[in-house]
Amino acid sequence: MTAGIRCMMMRGGTSKGAYFLAEDLPADPAERDELLLRVMGTPDARQIDGIGGAHPLTSKVAVVFPSARPGVDVEYLFLQLGVEEPTVSDRQNCGNLLAGIGPFAVERGLVAAAPDRTSVRIRMVNSDSIATATFPTPDGAVDYDGDTAISGVPGTAAPVTLDFADTAGSACGALLPTGNVRDVVDGVEVTLIDNGMPVVVAAASDLGVTGYEDPAALAGLRDRIQSLRLAAGKAMGLGDVSGASVPKTTLVAPPRDGGTICTRTFIPLRVHTSIGVLGAVTVATAVLMDGAVGHDLAAFPSPGAPMGVEHPTGTLDVEVELDGTSVRRSSIVRTARKLFDGTVFPRRSL
DSSP states (O other): OTTOEEEEEEEETTEEEEEEEGGGSOSSHHHHHHHHHHHHTOSOTTOTTSSOOSSGGGSEEEEEEEOOSTTOOEEEEEEEEOSSSOOEEOSSOOHHHHHHHHHHHHHTTSSOOOSSEEEEEEEETTTTEEEEEEEEOGGGSOOOOOSBOOTTSSSOBOEEEEEEESOBTTTTSSSSTTSOSOEEETTEEEEEEEBSSEEEEEEGGGGTSOSOSOGGGGGGGHHHHHHHHHHHHHHTTOOOOTTSSOSEEEEEEOOSSSSSEEEEEESSSSBOSSOOHHHHHHHHHHHHSTTSTTGGGOOOOOTTSOEEEEETTEEEEEEEEEETTEEEEEEEEEEEEEEEEEEEOOOOOO
């Protein structure tokens, strides 16, 4: 690997990651993961000897390859790499990096661009579910410039519309893993739900906070959140999640900036500066359900309008359609941008 590896760094939504073709990485998962840790500079709090950004939101990898499945263009494996710990997890999706998969597939020649807009059908390997990404390709080339702004990202860029199918039960096998809209776990009333991301939804007030705090002000909840998510992981059928990045824990409160619900999300113990795409979809799904934690706190929009999921740096608009406790569809608008395309040189083994 001294010659380096072909890599594209992209911002997808409010995350940033390294995008690779599967053919450019070792086929053996253990060898691949060990290599990616060296690429990112993990383990090290600063990731100073790699391209990681010293934060879970910037220590991410997308592995992409052509799909042999009918009606699917490409397959996308998401890998969450630790920062201070040498961990690589494939137990969750990342809807933010998903925003860059369609453009990456066109850039790498896996999908031919249409003259105006291109739609790419993507299988999310982590959950065996399908998303369709639609984005502008004027004159047959990806255009990253546009007027769409998303909270947590400076400026504007071209919109990437993500439509999701069959995301319910992505990791837990059911939208409501326990079969209940509301449970009591570790002494806290929660809704345990998985519509693309396993999430523990709890009222912020039940953990002694308002839900409007800056992320740094919630650091003292780390041990309490860990205790809650360990118990919730077992209840959700995920087993021992002490070394896993899921489930996420989202604290909810009434909206205060014109949205539907206010959130503070732990990923899994560090407070997110915004909220993940599929995490937002899952929380929005939860609060739509009568009896779920957060339902009575929400200010629902008029029919047909998106739900605004407020987070520390803004609001993320989500569309979810439910039939009782069955998900009909969900969609969201993100943006993505190519940051560099070239060769990355992993450090030598420790």
